[in-house]
Amino acid sequence: MKRILADALAQRGYDTLTPVQQAVTDPTLKTADLLVSAQTGSGKTLGFGLAIAPTLLGEAETWDAPAAPLALIVAPTRELALQVRRELAWLYDGAALAGAVGGMDMRDERRALARGAHVVVATPGRLADHIRRGTIDLSAIRAVVLDEADEMLDLGFREDLEFILAACPAERRTLLFSATVPPAIERLAQTFQRDAQRIQVAAAERQHADITYLAHEVTSGEVEAAVVNVLRYHESTGAIVFCNTRAAVNRLAARLTNRGFPVVALSGELSQAERGHALQAMRDGRARVCVATDVAARGIDLPGLDLVIHAELPTGSDTLLHRSGRTGRAGRKGMAVLIVPPSARRKAHRLLGWAKLSADWTPPPSADAVRARDRDRLLEDPIWWEEEGADPQTVADLTARFTPEQLARTLLKMRAERLTAPEDLTEPAAPRAPSEFGPSRWFELDAGRHKRMDPKRILAIVCKGGGVTRDDVGAIRIAPHASFVQIREDAADSFFAATGGALSDGIRIRPAEAPPQAPKPKGKSKGPQKANKPMKPKPPRPAGGKGPEKRAKHAKPKPTKN
Structure with missing residues (x-):
């Protein structure tokens, strides 16, 4: 067993183990x-x-013929299950691995299980379905691993996990891996584990210590242009760009494709086959940029991914850590970049604070900075010192016919044709002091008190629709059928461009002159009164009983004689 694992690790170039790998392979925890x-x-x-290998192989140096599975590895998502299977395929060289993964062909899975397997890698729902149908034999199970158990509970797989664990033999090892250990995980461990040894590895700090965080403040409306410059400046071998919605993913992926980047998109609307093709394109280098939503990118591990762009x-903050953790994995260095327009400045500070992360706040790379970086990369390229691969006769002809300046100009032109041109970005305005507003413009909204508008509601609508912060908004005045908003001068153009002339709830907006000053009411008014009609003084009330008007009002009329 030791020889099989040692040979596999040596072929992959592993010479040291990470803290979690050292902890779970402690010989005292072997059973x-x-x-x-x-x-x-x-x-x-x-x-x-590595931890369950002794349980599966014992002292054997080869795998027996596959029969009933010896181990179950359960992961929350298809992508993570497929990733785990690829990792174990090289570690368990010679073992038969089978899958039970949602979204895959169940008939192929039944045939693979019928042929026999040493290890089954599965997602909870599909594995529970195989157990109910009787298409998997669990009688020989020696070890069960629940990977990212907290996420499986969050996704609603609690009943499936309990069903799977109850169906496995009682005499087995159960390894439960979880980023956090909430009460639900503790109850699961107490129910289905026997005197479990608690191992806590401070992996989050070590992992994110290998990630450099940058926060780039950009002008409203230039987020996508800033993404272009960040990608061009770093020219990473693999990058993932996160958006919050499918529409944003499709829009940004289309723009990057039009600019010449080799891009794939990952969102929930893609089929499993399409997602697989996209990830494979990243793995084999046909694509260098993946634009994805959080759900689509959950659990994926792309080799060579050294740049994450938010x-x-x-x-x-948990999602921030999860996204950024796609890079800087297993000791490799990585970089996470936050693109921060003015409307998201405070949110970015809050997220970083909650995640206990520090970022360098810098402007995004300018077009000149990208060109300077291109020049440095060109001069440092090792191809200059490679003598092989070029026809000596062609080299002699070129150097004899053209001057060095001509050759250099041609080289630069040919190289520039293959590179995406950087974007010219506007330098974002520095945050102003709260007491200083400065030059401004007014905008008119076609909604006022008749639509129940109030300053708080207008501020929210304007900030969301125009991509500005409350610091960019000055006075707000509300009239019966219109409202007027004061916007800081250096944010006014981008604000109106972002609105497109309309805000939420069908509210139209247009530039306007300063609204007329509303007259200030004198004193306190208890409500509208009729003009030129003084109030009648109340008659004095007698000391005892009701007044004459009251007595007359309540007195019974006397009958009249005909």
């Missing part, structure tokens, strides 16, 4: 159940593969 806190990117897949900020 114990484990409850492990480990983040994605900490090397846990290889860790649990084109749109996530909703929470």
Whole structure:
């Protein structure tokens, strides 16, 4: 067993283990159940593969003929399950691996299980379906691994997991890996594990210590242009750009494709086959940029991914860490870049604070900075010192016919044709002091008090629709059928361009002159009164009983005689 694993690790160039891998392979824990806190990117897949190997192989040096599965590996998503299977395929050289993964052909899975397998990698729903149909034999199971158990509970797989664990033999090892250990995970461990050993590895800090965080403040309306310059400046071998919606993914992927970037898009609307093709294009180098939503990118591991761009900020700090953790994995260096328009400045600070991360706040790379970086890369390219691969006669003809200046100009022109031109970006305005507003413009909204408008509601509509912050908004005045908003001068053009002349709820907006000053009411008014009609003084009330008017009002009329 040791020789099989040692040979596999040597072929892959592994000479040291990560902290989580060292912890779970401790010889004293060889037969114990484990409850492990480990983040994605900490090397846990290889860790649990090494940990359960003695349980599966014992002292044998080869795998027996496949029969009933010896181990189950359960992961929350298709992508993660397929990734785990690829990792174990080289580690368990010679073993038969089968899948039970949602979205794949179930008939192929039944045939593979019938032929026999040493390890089955599965998603919870599909595995539970095989168990109910009787198409998988669990009688020989020696080890069960639940990978990212907290995420499986979040996705609603609690009942499936309990069903799967209850169907497995009682005499087995159960390894439970989870980024966090909430009460639901503790209850699962207490129910289905035997004296589990708790292992807690501070993987999040180590992982994100290998990630450099940058925050680029950009002018409203120039987010996509800033993404272009960031990609061009770094020229990474693999980058993933996160957006919050499918529409944003499709729009940004189309723009980057038009600019000449080799791009694939990942969103929930794609079929499993389309997602697989997109990821394979990233793995084999046909694409260098993946534009994705959070859901589509969950659990994927792309080799060589050294740049993560948050084109749109996530909703929470956990998502920020999850996105950024796609790079800087297993000791490799990575970079995470936040694109921050004025409307998201405060949100970016909050997210970084909640995640306990620090970022360098800098302007995005300018067009000149990109060109300077291109020049440095050209001069440092090792191809200059390579003598092979060029026809000596052609080299002699070129140097004899053209001057060095001609050759250099031609080289630069040919190289520029293959590179995407950088964008000219506007330098964002520095945040102003709260007491200083400065030059401004007025805009008129065709909604006022008749549509129940109030300053708080107008501020929210204007900031969301115009891509500005409350610091860019000055006075707000509301009339019966219109409202007037004051916008800072250096944000006015981009604000109106972002609105397109309309805001939410069908509200139209247009530039306007300063609204007339509303007259200030004198004193306090209790409500509208009729003009030129003084109030009648109340008659004095007698000391005892009701007044004469009251008595007359309540007195019974006397009958009249005919």
